[in-house]
Amino acid sequence: MPKKTISIILVILVYLISTGISYSVFSVKENTRSQTSPSMQSQNTGNDYQAITFDQDKQKTEECPLNGALYSKEQKDWWVKHRPLGIMVENHQDARPQSGISFSDVTYEAVAEGGITRTLNVYYCQDAGIVGPVRSARTYFLDFISEYGDYPLYAHVGGANTPGPANALGQIGDYGWASYNDLNQFSIGFPVFWRDQNRLGHDVSTEHTMYSTTGKLWTFAAEKRKLTVTDKSGEKWDTGFIKYSFKEGSAKADSQTIHIEFWNNQAYFVDWNFNKQSNEYLRSNGGQPHLDRNINKQLSASNIVVLFMDQKNADDGYEGNAHLLYGTKGQGKALIFQNGTEIKGTWKKAGRTGRTLIYDQSGEEVEFNRGKIWFEILPTGAVVKVE
Secondary structure, three states, X not given: OOHHHHHHHHHHHHHHHHHHHHHHHHHHHHHHHHHOOOOOHHHOOOOOXXXXXXXXXXXXOEEOOOOOOEEOHHHHHHHOOOOOEEEXXXXXXXXXXXXXXXXXXXXXXXXXXXXXXXXXXXXXXXXOOEEEOEOOEOHHHHHHHOOOOOOOEEEEOOEOOOOOOOOHHHHHHHOOOOOOOEEEHHHHOOOOOEEOOOOOOOOOOHHHOEEEEHHHHHHHHHHHOXXXXXXXXXXXXXXXXXXXXXXXXXXXXXOOEEEEOOOOOHHHOEEEEEEOOOOEEEEEEOOEEOEEOOOOEEOEEOEEEEEEEOEEEOOOOOHHHOOEEEOOOEEEEEEEEEOOEEEEEEEEEOOOOOOOEEEEOOOOEOEEEOOOEEEEEEEOOOOEEXX
């Protein structure tokens, strides 16, 4: 073998050996760094949906102010450092199973257009990790997220912007939210938001592929917008926040089914089936169990609250007159489901930033079971069957 060839081979061998040694050294350093990180053990995700998890064996003594659920002191030390975060998640058939809905403390659901519902999911006491598919803003959801402080974090992908009463993007500007607490993907982009064509495990249109994580959104708000538990004036988000009243729930029936019809679209009919063992309601959508893609579990809630509101078209010139308006302010009828029982009542909301308050027929404020609250917003006269 020629000496020149031998020299070349020796050089390559030396390079490969040195590269391997360097890789091993830096890998050990990186592993050591991660193992000795000063961050809490609970902040190691340990899951593929990128959520912070907490030791569930620790004593649960701390009440989540949004829904009354009890968590550990360690978990409260985490949530008190940020403010509530609302994320718009669509419910088109092609968007299911969605990611992260089961981790929201409160969910609001209403038709966006064409009988297809959309949810506003409010996160504070739990980390969801990946959430989506994220979709656009609607004016009535702004009224609900406005209950969580003057500058609640609101994540969405664009929104209705036709001049008129349904102009959600215009209203966000009017409220002083733009470029502050408003987390519009159009202005933030990657890597806080990204598209995942394979998240759902099947081919879908581009509009069903936008995702983010609660962690990325809270971090962006803190680092770029200086919004943590306090705002730019130093005021805490919960100044003036009205908490609901909470109690320990106890099953009072063996079974109960709540059947909700959103328009005349069977693919979006919802059934909540009471589970006596867990004292929760399990959700089916379009006749199928409605799952959370993050954990492959059926969506559930401790409290289902149906709010009947006047619904009308915005008449703003938008194609097909598809933009809707709901009478979110004022008062109306409500149905409250918990413990396998039904409570007939009313709702009241004084204004955009006013709390949606729920009363029973005697005029007393309803106490919610500790745990997730799911609000179903329906047009007056909509079909709700209870068995």
